[in-house]
Amino acid sequence: MRTGIATVSLSGVLTDKLAAIAAAGFDGIEVFDNDLIASPLSPREVARRCADLGLAIDLFQPVRDVEGVPPDRFDAVLHRFGAKLGVMEELGATTVLCCSNVGADALDDRDLSAEQLHRLGDLAAECGVTIAFEALAWGRHVDRVGQAWDVVRRADHPAVTVAVDTFHLLARGDDGAALAGIPGDRIGFLQVADAPLLDMDVLEWSRHFRCFPGEGTLDVAGVVAATLAAGYTGPVSLEVFSDVVREADPADTARDAMRSLLLLDDQLRATLPPAPVAVEPAFLEVPAGRGVTPALRALGLAPVGTHRSKPVTRWSNGGVDVVVNDDDAAELSLGVTAAPVAGIAERAKALLWPEVDRTRGAGEALLPGIGSPSGLHLLVSAEAGGPDHWADDFVGTAPAAEDLVAIDHVVVAVPTLRLNEEVSFLRSLLALEPGAPEEFMEPHGRLRSRAFRPRTGGLRVVVNVEDTGAAPATGITQVALACSDVRARVRALRDAGVPLLAVPDNYYADLDARFGLDAELLADLRAHSLFYDRVGDGELLHAFTGPLATGFHVELLERSGGYDGYGSAGTHVRLAAQRSAGQLASGG
Amino acid sequence: MRTGIATVSLSGVLTDKLAAIAAAGFDGIEVFDNDLIASPLSPREVARRCADLGLAIDLFQPVRDVEGVPPDRFDAVLHRFGAKLGVMEELGATTVLCCSNVGADALDDRDLSAEQLHRLGDLAAECGVTIAFEALAWGRHVDRVGQAWDVVRRADHPAVTVAVDTFHLLARGDDGAALAGIPGDRIGFLQVADAPLLDMDVLEWSRHFRCFPGEGTLDVAGVVAATLAAGYTGPVSLEVFSDVVREADPADTARDAMRSLLLLDDQLRATLPPAPVAVEPAFLEVPAGRGVTPALRALGLAPVGTHRSKPVTRWSNGGVDVVVNDDDAAELSLGVTAAPVAGIAERAKALLWPEVDRTRGAGEALLPGIGSPSGLHLLVSAEAGGPDHWADDFVGTAPAAEDLVAIDHVVVAVPTLRLNEEVSFLRSLLALEPGAPEEFMEPHGRLRSRAFRPRTGGLRVVVNVEDTGAAPATGITQVALACSDVRARVRALRDAGVPLLAVPDNYYADLDARFGLDAELLADLRAHSLFYDRVGDGELLHAFTGPLATGFHVELLERSGGYDGYGSAGTHVRLAAQRSAGQLASGG
Structure with missing residues (x-):
């Protein structure tokens, strides 16, 4: 052509x-x-x-x-x-x-x-x-x-x-x-x-x-x-x-x-190396820094391994892994598993997506790194059990299952002018498919948001654009962790001294107006600063931290009954609460 | 109500x-x-x-x-x-x-x-x-x-x-x-x-x-x-x-x-003091500063009077007056004549338009000052011959008519978010009426532009909004002066060492394609860096300086045959030329 x-x-x-x-x-x-x-x-x-x-x-x-x-x-x-x-x-x-x-x-x-x-x-x-x-x-x-x-x-x-x-x-x-x-x-x-x-x-x-x-x-x-x-x-x-x-x-x-x-x-x-058919979230890589370790401990993660050749520690809680990188040049990155790893790297190259520089020791996982327009760094690992699996580069104890289930989704913020490119990254490289665009009122403008998922596989990425006149945040701004018991995790965070985003009482009054919730559940939601949504039989309970030393907000969530969304009905309340708390309103 | x-x-x-x-x-x-x-x-x-x-x-x-x-x-x-x-x-x-x-x-x-x-x-x-x-x-x-x-x-x-x-x-x-x-x-x-x-x-x-x-x-x-x-x-x-x-x-x-x-x-x-029915441009007020005097001299203006009580000098050439203010707090302002002066001041007050602070000596013109959202300062004078005429505050020789005819129009730049307010200022205070909105490609975005005129009277104000991602200029960015002989004025400016905006040769080739101009006119336009437009029997010849020490670009123009526009067909060329010359592309 x-x-x-x-x-x-x-x-x-x-x-x-x-x-x-x-x-x-x-x-x-x-x-x-x-x-x-x-x-x-x-x-x-x-x-x-x-x-x-x-x-x-x-x-x-x-x-x-x-x-x-x-x-x-x-x-x-x-x-x-x-x-x-x-x-x-x-x-x-x-x-x-x-x-x-x-x-x-x-x-x-x-x-x-x-x-x-x-x-x-x-x-x-x-x-x-x-x-x-x-x-x-x-x-x-x-x-x-x-x-x-x-x-x-x-x-x-x-x-x-x-x-x-x-x-x-x-x-x-x-x-x-x-x-x-x-x-x-x-x-x-x-x-x-x-x-x-x-x-x-x-x-x-x-x-x-x-x-x-x-x-x-x-x-x-x-x-x-x-x-x-x-x-x-x-x-x-x-x-x-x-x-x-x-x-x-x-x-x-x-x-x-x-x-x-x-x-x-x-x-x-069919001129390009094929796109992966299944993509799963695998881990987050976080640059080391003051406050990172306490934040991870508060989330229930514990160190379980060290990298064979690099100053990197693996922290884990159940299905959630975070690797903390002591290298000064480290960047906040998202690790995914997908196959075939080498093919995805070739596809990225053919599509002109920039490679992220990474050193690699002998016998270590290939783990190619690819940069998105928003500054998201994506690291691609093979699945467990074969060669090129990221976790095999770590020596240590196997993590014990605890109360975190998985990385549910990652929120990426991108400047308005680069939205099309970021979307192209997710679609062209990983074959993720877009959900419906959504738009939310934010106290000083608007937040446009769109969720992306593979046809098969568990990765969910939400791309946000803020139109507020202010310089927007970029890259990963929020990470949502699925919990087996979100209330318990909220209590544990509070015990560890991590405050949660304050939810206005009026929000709970409106929840009751909309859903007719029973008094006990309502009191429980309020006590745990939880947002709530319901669609059919599906329910979502979720809470938010402020920005942590990890570089992103954490959302803690618990889905049940097949709930598949992101709690959009409450997003405007969260954005206003974040704005009131003086936090960047860039979560999703 | x-x-x-x-x-x-x-x-x-x-x-x-x-x-x-x-x-x-x-x-x-x-x-x-x-x-x-x-x-x-x-x-x-x-x-x-x-x-x-x-x-x-x-x-x-x-x-x-x-x-x-x-x-x-x-x-x-x-x-x-x-x-x-x-x-x-x-x-x-x-x-x-x-x-x-x-x-x-x-x-x-x-x-x-x-x-x-x-x-x-x-x-x-x-x-x-x-x-x-x-x-x-x-x-x-x-x-x-x-x-x-x-x-x-x-x-x-x-x-x-x-x-x-x-x-x-x-x-x-x-x-x-x-x-x-x-x-x-x-x-x-x-x-x-x-x-x-x-x-x-x-x-x-x-x-x-x-x-x-x-x-x-x-x-x-x-x-x-x-x-x-x-x-x-x-x-x-x-x-x-x-x-x-x-x-x-x-x-x-x-x-x-x-x-x-x-x-x-x-x-x-009919609850407000009535709007003026005729508004004419009267003068520009320019803060004194290095380079202002040479710029005015190059435009053919000469000092003809001094203010009775303030460190202000009146410069004049034919129908164009500029007053140069030595006061440190002076701001670039537009003087207009309109009647009744006191009524307009009352109307401004009733409409919550902010008053611009001005001292006034005994017996001097009322000359109320009103600030627009873009930062345009408007000074309102009575017409010549009655009380409250601005020029009566100056002592000196009457200006001799020369080659400048009038202030043809003033271009005001306003940030996107304040466009509605600026338009409201012109419409509500002065009863100016908007022309059709126009949009021009600018090398790094778009320029939206709209001209305003009173139903009767000669004031023309063009309001520009730049959507280029860069911090926009605000207030008066360009002043167009009508000349009796624009070619002669261009030559005089050049003799005075003021460079004009360079016009690409390709523009003249396109002019010829569009209008079939005779070779002599075309050579003449090219020699004088003139832009050209024609509608019916009407013609516009105009040229642009770079930003002067006066704080604004000057456009020199000559209208004939009833030409009533602003040369829109060439605006994209001018914007690109201004961008190439490293000038702010905020003229109109």
């Missing part, structure tokens, strides 16, 4: 964009005319810069409102188009995207449109240029790919082809079937973009909410597959506008964009 | 909200249940806090999904409603807002809904409480005020009334006429909110984009007038949710909210 991206898809000035696109390994670009117009580089200088960077200029775009034009004004179109052909000659570009007319005065006359495109085709052909004619989803009279193809067919000119844009096509409710009957060599260009399904004006949707394939909900792969099946052999080129890419770092955007094409290609042709 | 506001309309925790609401002078509040639930204060403590602050609790809201409930689950509703009545008793609140059912299982049976509301009415009446039943615009079966009134009429209970909410009513396409036939004493509560007209899902629109009356485009005043005409005598209470109010400072929001009610009241009953 030949990869491309439009310069409009990144922030910065043109030279910033070209550098970022080249660094991410793209084959070619679409030059967005406004980027060129605003650049101090001449078209020839841009062409030279691209050549130096190894980037082909696959498309010049857009030229607008060129067909369906009232005949008395078509001379101005010819002048404008001719001028842009001159620019293209200097750029060395040989395909130009022409969009369907959006003008209020556009004429609804396909023969006229065809005739005008034919005349432009003559001009283009003289310069060795091909026109790709695109149906904008908000075109005045041509807004579907089938209509654009009809005009191109009538134009009947070798230099006039149709453009396929997945966003415009899918936004109008078409799918790959809309390309039936279009020969592949009559498709002049393929632009790809995804978007979340939003019920709003299509132009605003397109301008502000497009995203890279796989980050939205449109069937981009289906349209790309149909285009390739028709025989199209040109670039698969990303054209994404959004409030996010306008502001994000262009290097980040370019990598995120390239990954989306790697995943798209994998979806169509 | 009795004024109220819902606590959900402000950011912060409940106690922050109450303090901000009281400081802005509201009569009463709506207690948003979730605010109470998340508060560590008991309902009685909240009641006491409100009493201390002089705030009545006019409404408790909302209780959801209480009618159209499958009968086997109505007992749970009675339990929930009863519990909330208990809370209300402690709060001392006597009106409760019940929203129409949004549940997928809600029954479409008005008699059932009426019967259920009747039973709730019995419970409420026992506690001295009245129910106000509201049709949510996204209610499952009751989504228009007429339907809610039909249910209330059938419920036939003195404690069951209908609520009017301007947003819900107008969002469904109704207007004040929808209230025909509803007696005023059967309207239990009036909630007001405005919104910009957006083509999107109503629930999302409501959650994220509501604003205070006059800040959107809905006919809020019409519905309020109809409600009052029906005989409603209760509070006019603001209920606004938005991404802005979630994050903004609650004190700012509360003042902005109160102003919107003062303006609404004025619209209905």
